Amino acid sequence: MANLQHSRESFEGEARRTVSPAHRVPSAHSPNLDFLRAVAVLLVYVFHLLITTNTRLPDYFGQFGVLLFFVHTSLVLMFSLERIERNKQELFITFYIRRLFRIYPLSIVCVSIIVLFHLPRAPWWPWSSPDLSTILANIFLYTEFMYKPVVSSVLWSLPYEVAMYLVLPVLYLIGKAYGVRGILALWSLAVVAGIAQPHISGRLEVFQYAPCFIAGVAAYFLGYGIRRHQLPFIGWPLTLVAAAGVLVYGTSREYGLEARWILCLMIGLSAPFFAELRWPALNRVFALISRYSFGVYLTHLHAQWAALVLLKDYPAMVRYAALISLSVGLPIALYHLIEAPMVKVGMRLTEHLSERRSQQSNSTSVVMPVPVPQVPTGQLVTQPPVKQRIGHSSDNRRGQTAAVSSSAH
Secondary structure (H helix, E strand, C coil), X not given: CCCCCCECCCCCCCCCCCCCHHHECXXXXXXXXXXXXXXXXXXXXXXHXXXXXXXXXCHHXXXXXXXXXXXXXXXXXXXXXXXXHHCCCCHHHHXXXXXXXXXHHHHHHHHHHHHHCCCCCECCECCCXXXXXXXXXXXXXXXXXXXXXXXXXXXXXHHHHHHHHHHHHHHHHHHHHHHHHHHXXXXXXXXXHHHHHHHCCHHHHHHHCHHHHHHHHHHHHCCCCCCCCCECCCHHHHHHHHHHHHHHHHHHCCCHHHHHHHHHHHHHHHHHHECCCCCHHHHHHHHHHHXXXXXXXXXXXXXXXXXXXXXXCCCHHHHHHHHHHHHHHHHHHHHHHHXXXXXXXXXXXXXXXXXXXXXXXXXXXXXXXCCCCCCCCCCCCCCCCCCCCCCCCHHHHHHHHHHHHHHHC
């Protein structure tokens, strides 16, 4: 997502992930995550571009890109949660506020423009006038839970992301307590829930994607970014190709749901074992695509519609020049005008709340002075000998502090 500072912790067969400052590496220094997100958004973009130009690929082509988004999102947000905890901020409220300012402002702007200007849902899908309840469901991203149509075809995945935001802090705490084994146990339970979901309620389709998100959490607690013995980077794109093959094969055998879960877990469990991409030029390209990917995801359908449908009578050179300009220019403009400023607002707000909480904590911890009894002049005051309580000597306190410090690492 946005520029998140990743903290890397070791998991070498232990039941929990411990915090070690020596292992903290910024997210900007993870080209593999930038590569993953760039591949995801490009797959979605190309899939829709081919449909716009009358070449229809199987749906799993675009779906694979969205699944990569899910794994990437949950993995990156684990580092965000770790940073919040390390800064001694309220874990849940800080996380929720920052996600709200990260997702909703740009999404609301895009939905509002689509509704106000009667833009089509997709280049191949004509405008249909939504009622107020549909507009509100799109603005607040709960369409999938209320059986409301989306005003843009790419919005279908965002309600699932928002729903998973609610439980990611809980998954983080469970992972801290029980390690990757606990997360894998939750993944198994999520698979059971995904199988049972169609027999319970269609509104709970988010359970079909829960194992995909949990796979990213597993990657974090398996030790993403701090493995000492790593495989060559080339294995990372090959793993993605193999995962795509799992989806193609599973879908052809009518096991598309199970294939999604397996491929996401495959990506999550293998991600920690590959060395980072070390080609500076490619790193910069993937980092740029990753930075503007949310804007690309939200705007690319209407960039393609404007260039290839509205301008269909113009020469190909004009149409594709417009396509490139809109596909690149819209995400960059929206990022700097809306997305990045709103992320900063969320950061400042949570920092302000954290400062207020710290001030209130300090004010309540002030020790009130104890009144000293008056002693008549000339009367000697004798104090009883101080008895040292067992286990509370200064040496013992130093020993306990050292023990806590060492266990924290």
